[in-house]
Amino acid sequence: MxxxxxxxxxxxxxxxxxxxxPLLVTNGYYLHMxxxxxxxxIAVYGLNLFTGYTGYLSLAxxxxxxxxxxxxxxxxxxxxxxxxxxxxxxxxxxxxxxxxVGLVALRTKEHFFAIYTLCVGYIxxxxxxxxxxxxxxxxxxxxxxxxxDIGPLxxxxxxxxxxxxxxxxxxxxxxMYCLVYSLTGRTYIAIRxxxxxxxxxxxxxxxxxxxxxxxxxxxxxxxxxxxxxFIRFLGPDIAYVxxxxxxxxxxxxxxxxxxAGPVVGTLLITFLSQxxxxxxxxxxxxxxxxxxxxxxxxxxxxxxxxxxxxxxxEEARRLKLDTKRAAAELAAASRQERSERYVKEG
Amino acid sequence: xxxxxxxxxxxxxxxxxxxxxALGLTLVYGILHIPNFAHGALYMMGGYVTLTAMTKLGLxxxxxxxxxxxxxxxxxxxxxxLVFYPLRDAPPLHDKIAAIGILLFLEAFAQFVWGADYQxxxxxxxxxxxxxxxxxxxxxxxxxxxxxxIMILLYLFLKKTFIGASIIxxxxxxxxANLVGINTNKVAMLTFxxxxxxxxLAASLASPINLVFPGMGHLVILKAFVIIILGGMGSxxxxxxxxxxxxxxxxxxxxxxxxxxxxxIAFAILVIILTFKPNGLFAKEGR
Numbered sequence: 080m081x082x083x084x085x086x087x088x089x090x091x092x093x094x095x096x097x098x099x100x101p102l103l104v105t106n107g108y109y110l111h112m113x114x115x116x117x118x119x120x121i122a123v124y125g126l127n128l129f130t131g132y133t134g135y136l137s138l139a140x141x142x143x144x145x146x147x148x149x150x151x152x153x154x155x156x157x158x159x160x161x162x163x164x165x166x167x168x169x170x171x172x173x174x175x176x177x178x179x180v181g182l183v184a185l186r187t188k189e190h191f192f193a194i195y196t197l198c199v200g201y202i203x204x205x206x207x208x209x210x211x212x213x214x215x216x217x218x219x220x221x222x223x224x225x226x227x228d229i230g231p232l233x234x235x236x237x238x239x240x241x242x243x244x245x246x247x248x249x250x251x252x253x254x255m256y257c258l259v260y261s262l263t264g265r266t267y268i269a270i271r272x273x274x275x276x277x278x279x280x281x282x283x284x285x286x287x288x289x290x291x292x293x294x295x296x297x298x299x300x301x302x303x304x305x306x307x308x309f310i311r312f313l314g315p316d317i318a319y320v321x322x323x324x325x326x327x328x329x330x331x332x333x334x335x336x337x338x339a340g341p342v343v344g345t346l347l348i349t350f351l352s353q354x355x356x357x358x359x360x361x362x363x364x365x366x367x368x369x370x371x372x373x374x375x376x377x378x379x380x381x382x383x384x385x386x387x388x389x390x391x392x393e394e395a396r397r398l399k400l401d402t403k404r405a406a407a408e409l410a411a412a413s414r415q416e417r418s419e420r421y422v423k424e425g
Numbered sequence: 426x427x428x429x430x431x432x433x434x435x436x437x438x439x440x441x442x443x444x445x446x447a448l449g450l451t452l453v454y455g456i457l458h459i460p461n462f463a464h465g466a467l468y469m470m471g472g473y474v475t476l477t478a479m480t481k482l483g484l485x486x487x488x489x490x491x492x493x494x495x496x497x498x499x500x501x502x503x504x505x506x507l508v509f510y511p512l513r514d515a516p517p518l519h520d521k522i523a524a525i526g527i528l529l530f531l532e533a534f535a536q537f538v539w540g541a542d543y544q545x546x547x548x549x550x551x552x553x554x555x556x557x558x559x560x561x562x563x564x565x566x567x568x569x570x571x572x573x574x575i576m577i578l579l580y581l582f583l584k585k586t587f588i589g590a591s592i593i594x595x596x597x598x599x600x601x602a603n604l605v606g607i608n609t610n611k612v613a614m615l616t617f618x619x620x621x622x623x624x625x626l627a628a629s630l631a632s633p634i635n636l637v638f639p640g641m642g643h644l645v646i647l648k649a650f651v652i653i654i655l656g657g658m659g660s661x662x663x664x665x666x667x668x669x670x671x672x673x674x675x676x677x678x679x680x681x682x683x684x685x686x687x688x689x690i691a692f693a694i695l696v697i698i699l700t701f702k703p704n705g706l707f708a709k710e711g712r
Contacts, residue, residue, distance in 0.1 A: 198695050201692060320643070375508065
């Protein structure tokens with residue numbers, strides 16, 4: 080119980096820090112970077128839910144991110160819908176596409192699934208790139224409005240937008256938390272560990288995989304729509320495979336299949352890339368090998384590693400306690416035996 | 426009619442390149458069960474090494490191709506030793522992600538060393554020949570001819586030599602091959618050597634009619650995956666036939682449907698196949 084409360088304290092400190100951030104750091108550039116990282120985090124949570132917990136490597140998520148972003152742009156600029164209606168519709172539309180892709184893609188397994196989704200991602204990229212009249216093609220898509228006011232709340236300033244994105248992020252993390260510790264989340268992990276076994280246990284794997292996939296697409300499209308309304312310019316590059324690889328790197332560095340992983344990984348990598356500005360063009364020269372080395376030597380990532388370390392320490396402590404108790408019992412037993420002997424020998 | 430035959434010939438050229446790339450990919454998949462997403466990067470490296478050997482070292486084209494095949498083949502071996510070998514017992518998610526890491530690294534490396542610009546590769550075989558009202562460059566004929574020769578050589582190597590037989594044995598049953606005294610580690614390295622060399626050859630042949638740039642492997646590798654699913658993962662004849670089928674459908678599709686969307690054809694084929702046959706066409710039973 081004490082551990083649980085300590086964790087809550089940490090969480091409170093983190094959320095307080097996030098809320099105070101715009102007051103502590105007045106530099107507009109850092110505020111912008113932070114907002115962008117939050118948007119990435121939401122997308123990475125989506126990937127974490129599906130790839131981390133359910134165990135299927137989806138390479139189409141950058142495509143869904145782009146569909147979310149582009150549909151918001153098209154609905155607000157070309158169709159002229161009010162912002163929030165377009166926002167909700169963009170997410171729903173992407174999710175609906177996710178249902179169809181998932182229905183087909185999830186019939187394939189392992190390698191086939193990765194290849195299939197890689198190709199789906201590429202098709203999305205090609206369509207965005209070639210469908211000039213709808214998406215603006217290589218020239219990009221401009222003029223996306225900033226989030227509209229909700230009642231008295233206005234989102235015109237960067238600080239207000241920061242808080243808006245933060246709210247969405249907290250909501251996503253909360254949803255993930257509830258999900259992961261629920262029976263549904265455990266079901267996903269069961270599928271990841273052994274699909275055959277899960278089937279034998281009477282779990283409808285297809286239904287669960289689809290639910291997990293669709294939910295993860297929803298998170299990712301949410302991130303996409305937020306990205307569009309925050310950056311307000313879109314290019315086909317956001318659907319490209321390299322964005323997908325960025326998500327994967329954030330996830331793996333932070334710790335796949337952990338709740339803290341996406342936050343830790345995204346912040347760390349964004350911060351590092353800021354420090355190593357000269358790397359901008361060649362950052363994959365560093366991050367490519369890092370990704371590979373991580374997966375070979377440290378597949379649990381930062382958060383996963385810490386959790387493991389803690390678990391190990393806990394185990395060691397318990398073991399130590401056990402040994403101590405056993406030693407004490409032994410000593411007591413021998414003492415008793417000795418006293419009995421004294422009594423016998425008179 | 427002439428246009429049709431011209432397009433068939435184009436399809437033959439493109440298909441030859443695809444088949445060579447898909448062969449390397451399918452060898453690695455068939456023997457080690459790794460979908461090597463970094464294979465496209467090997468293809469790209471092949472193009473650059475040939476180009477560098479020709480421009481910087483002044484080697485003739487043919488010799489530069491051989492150098493490139495050796496260098497990229499060794500790069501493949503290095504990849505197997507440093508990355509896939511340590512991951513051989515890891516969950517299947519891991520080697521896919523590791524391969525993506527290698528892909529990113531090699532692309533950034535190429536951009537760092539050779540720049541992001543598109544470069545042209547000179548060829549001594551740029552002449553145009555006209556036969557029966559059709560025009561073809563000698564380079565295209567060279568592509569078709571060398572691809573066919575390499576495929577025959579590979580087939581003979583796998584079927585007629587002892588090493589080839591051990592490769593096939595390992596593809597069929599890894600533990601069994603190990604039991605009868607085949608050094609599976611050596612076979613794995615050899616597979617990657619072959620795979621890298623085939624990719625380098627394909628890139629060196631195709632580069633004079635395309636261009637050399639860091640992202641040149643992207644589309645090719647995706648199409649190679651489509652091909653090996655089309656032809657059955659791990660099947661060598663499947664990779665060859667699949668490559669030509671895709672080459673023909675693309676060049677005909679570009680003429681008769683839309684040039685803009687010709688790259689989507691491959692993926693549309695794949696999506697349709699996997700929609701109806703989730704384990705790929707010609708999936709082996711019990712896999």
